[in-house]
Amino acid sequence: MVRGKEQIFFTAFIGLVIIGALFVARDWPVRASIIILLLGGVGVILSGIQLAMDYKAMRTEGSQITRPTFEVQAIEHQGRWGSLEIWAWLWGLFFAIHLIGFPIALPLFVFLYVKLYGGGWLTTIILTTVTWSFLYGIYEYVLSVPWPKPWLAYLF
Numbered sequence: 001m002v003r004g005k006e007q008i009f010f011t012a013f014i015g016l017v018i019i020g021a022l023f024v025a026r027d028w029p030v031r032a033s034i035i036i037l038l039l040g041g042v043g044v045i046l047s048g049i050q051l052a053m054d055y056k057a058m059r060t061e062g063s064q065i066t067r068p069t070f071e072v073q074a075i076e077h078q079g080r081w082g083s084l085e086i087w088a089w090l091w092g093l094f095f096a097i098h099l100i101g102f103p104i105a106l107p108l109f110v111f112l113y114v115k116l117y118g119g120g121w122l123t124t125i126i127l128t129t130v131t132w133s134f135l136y137g138i139y140e141y142v143l144s145v146p147w148p149k150p151w152l153a154y155l156f
Contacts (some may be wrong), residue, residue: 008054015047031143089113101150103140107132 019042021138074085089109096105111128119127 011047011050011054015044018043099151102147103135106135
C-alpha cells in the first residue's frame with residue numbers, strides 16, 4: 001500500500017499547488033486572473049475526484065489504483081505534402097485573422113476545417129457555434145478585448 005499512499009500524497013500536493021495559485025490570483029484584476037481562476041477551479045475539482053478515487057482504491061483490499069493511460073499509435077509520416085498541408089492551414093488562418101479580423105476568422109477556420117475533413121453538418125455547426133460563443137462571451141463581453149482593425153476595414 002506504499003505506492004497508493006505516494007499517489008495520494010502526489011495528488012494532494014498538486015491540488016494544494018492549484019489552491020495556492022487560486023489564492024494568489026484572487027487579488028488580481030479579472031483580466032489577469034480569469035485563466036487562473038477558470039483552470040484552477042477545474043483543477044481543484046479534478047484533483048478532488050482523483051483523491052477520492054485513490055482513497056477508495058487504497059481502502060479496497062488487493063486492488064490497484066488505476067490511472068488513465070494515453071498510449072496511442074504513432075502517426076505515420078506522410079511525407080512533405082502532409083506537412084505543407086498543415087502549414088497551409090496555419091498560414092491561411094494567420095492571413096484570415098489579419099484580413100477579416102480574429103472574431104470572424106477563427107469560427108470560419110473551425111467551420112472550414114471540420115467540414116472539409118469529414119465532419120457532419122451538426123458537428124460543424126456545434127463546434128463553430130461553441131468557438132464563436134467562447135470568443136464573444138469571454139473576450140468581447142467579459143474582458144472587452146480591443147481587437148486590431150482588420151485590413152479590409154481600411155478599404156471600406
